[in-house]
Amino acid sequence: MTDVIEIRTGEGMLDILLTDPEGGNLISNEAGAKIVAALSALDPAVRLVRLLSTGDTFCLGRVSPMPKPGAVVTGHGLKTRVAEPALAVYAALREARVPVLAVVRGAAHGFGAGLVAASDIAIATDGATFAIPEMARDIPPTLVMTAMLDRVSMKTVADLVIGQHEIDAGAALACGLVSRVVPAAALDEAVEAFTAKALAASAVSIAAVKEYWRATPGLPYASASSLAANLAGAALSARFGG
Numbered sequence: 550m551t552d553v554i555e556i557r558t559g560e561g562m563l564d565i566l567l568t569d570p571e572g573g574n575l576i577s578n579e580a581g582a583k584i585v586a587a588l589s590a591l592d593p594a595v596r597l598v599r600l601l602s603t604g605d606t607f608c609l610g611r612v613s614p615m616p617k618p619g620a621v622v623t624g625h626g627l628k629t630r631v632a633e634p635a636l637a638v639y640a641a642l643r644e645a646r647v648p649v650l651a652v653v654r655g656a657a658h659g660f661g662a663g664l665v666a667a668s669d670i671a672i673a674t675d676g677a678t679f680a681i682p683e684m685a686r687d688i689p690p691t692l693v694m695t696a697m698l699d700r701v702s703m704k705t706v707a708d709l710v711i712g713q714h715e716i717d718a719g720a721a722l723a724c725g726l727v728s729r730v731v732p733a734a735a736l737d738e739a740v741e742a743f744t745a746k747a748l749a750a751s752a753v754s755i756a757a758v759k760e761y762w763r764a765t766p767g768l769p770y771a772s773a774s775s776l777a778a779n780l781a782g783a784a785l786s787a788r789f790g791g
Contacts (some may be wrong), residue, residue, distance in 0.1 A: 554580040556587050561748045562597040563587060570604025576660055577612035578634040588641040588649075596755040597747040598649045599740070600642075600668055607653045607677070608661025611635065632692060635660060639696040642667040648747065648759050652740050653677045653718075653727065662709075662726070663696035669762060671727040672743065673718045674736050679726060680715040681706075699766045701726050757784040 553574055557564040565584055567574040576584075588598065602608065642649050642664070651668035658680045665671045665679070683690035690710055697706050705724035708714045718730040731739045747755065757780040765773045 552580065552583075553577070554583045556583070558592070558595075561594055561752075562599060562744065563591060563595050564599045564601060567600075567602040567608055570602065570606045570655075573609035574602055574604075574606055574661070575610055575612045576608065576638070578630075581611075581634050581638045585637050585641040588645045591646055594752060596647055596750060596752050597744060598645055598647060599652060599744070600649060600664060601652045601740075602654060604655070606655040607651075607657040608664060609656055610659035610661060635663070635692045636695060639663055639667040639692075642669075644763060646759060647752075647755050648762075650740070650743065650747075651727075652736065654733070654736065656680070658715075659683060659690070659693060663693040665721075666693075666697040666700050666726055669759065670743070672729045672731060672736065672739055673721060673727045674733040675718050675730050676733055677718040677721070677727075677730075678715050679709070679717075679721050680713070681709040682713055684710060685713055697726070751784070751788065753784045753787045757781065 553567055553569040553572070553576060555566040555568050557566060565587060567576075569575070591598070648669040649667075651665045651671040653665055653671055653673035654677065655674075656678050657665050657673075658678075659682060662679045662681055665673075681690050681693050683693070694706060694710065702724040705716070705720070705726075709716065716724075716726075718727065721727045722730050729739070761777060761780055764776060768776070
């Protein structure tokens, strides 16, 4: 099987590149573990992670981890083989020390849509599409739904899941699944401009922003305000040597 994941490091950033568009950039459990390992061992100098793909497909889902028909498996076995590897990737994207930018060309379906949702920022072409087709196989896509929790309109998620409705980039922008939509010809320029601005910031400021995003969902206003002051103070203290 092709190793769909290529990890590239650059000045201040780490790229996770999906390299098998002909095969739909399907992610195996082993490839997912590679993503988790890369995100858990980021160099302190890294200020941005980018999730990109080659070709005209972002990601059509996972290499099926389901057992073969007739196999005898336990609920625990299915949990560890099917659920936990996908959830570990989503958690690693959300919990990464620095922001994660998803760059979406073409179709992001199933697990691919979850990758986009779990990323902190997503820039998509106007030709990108998003779908959660698992219910067509009578599989409840609670894993992808978890990736979308507190980030995507639940009414849109319900239509994606139950209605199996494919949405375009404009609808993805409206529901919060992506951050920005650009023409395909302008995607590289938009990504490089975003990257340049992220890398111009200090590592401590970038980490403070990500920590605030990570920690504040569900917090009372007073707690979020206190965290904001503490993170800003710590970042500024590091700048001025206090």
